[in-house]
Amino acid sequence: MIIPDAKIVCVDCGGSCYPLSWKPEDGPVEIGTHIGYRCADCLDRWDIVAEAEEDQG
Ligand SMILES: [Zn+2]
Structure with a gap:
């Protein structure tokens, strides 16, 4: 998660x-x-995939 x-x-x-x-x-x-993001300025949509951080020890 x-x-x-x-x-x-x-x-x-x-x-x-x-x-x-x-x-x-x-x-x-x-x-x-997958999480969709909307730009507040140009209203473009971006789909971002949640990925694990690599800094966990
Ligand atoms: Zn933009």
């Missing part, structure tokens, strides 16, 4: 993208879950 990013940076315009199908209060999701 992993906590997705509540905000990502838009690759196109550098704006802020917020998740559509997940909210921080929803908590962790399964690794491999």
Whole structure:
């Protein structure tokens, strides 16, 4: 399980993208879950796959 990013940076315009199908209060999701993000500036949609962090010891 992993906590997705509540905000990502838009690759196109550098704006802020917020998740559509997940909210921080929803908590962790399964690794491999697809989460759609919408850019607040250019309205592009990005689908991000939740992946495991590599810094766990
Ligand atoms: Zn954008």
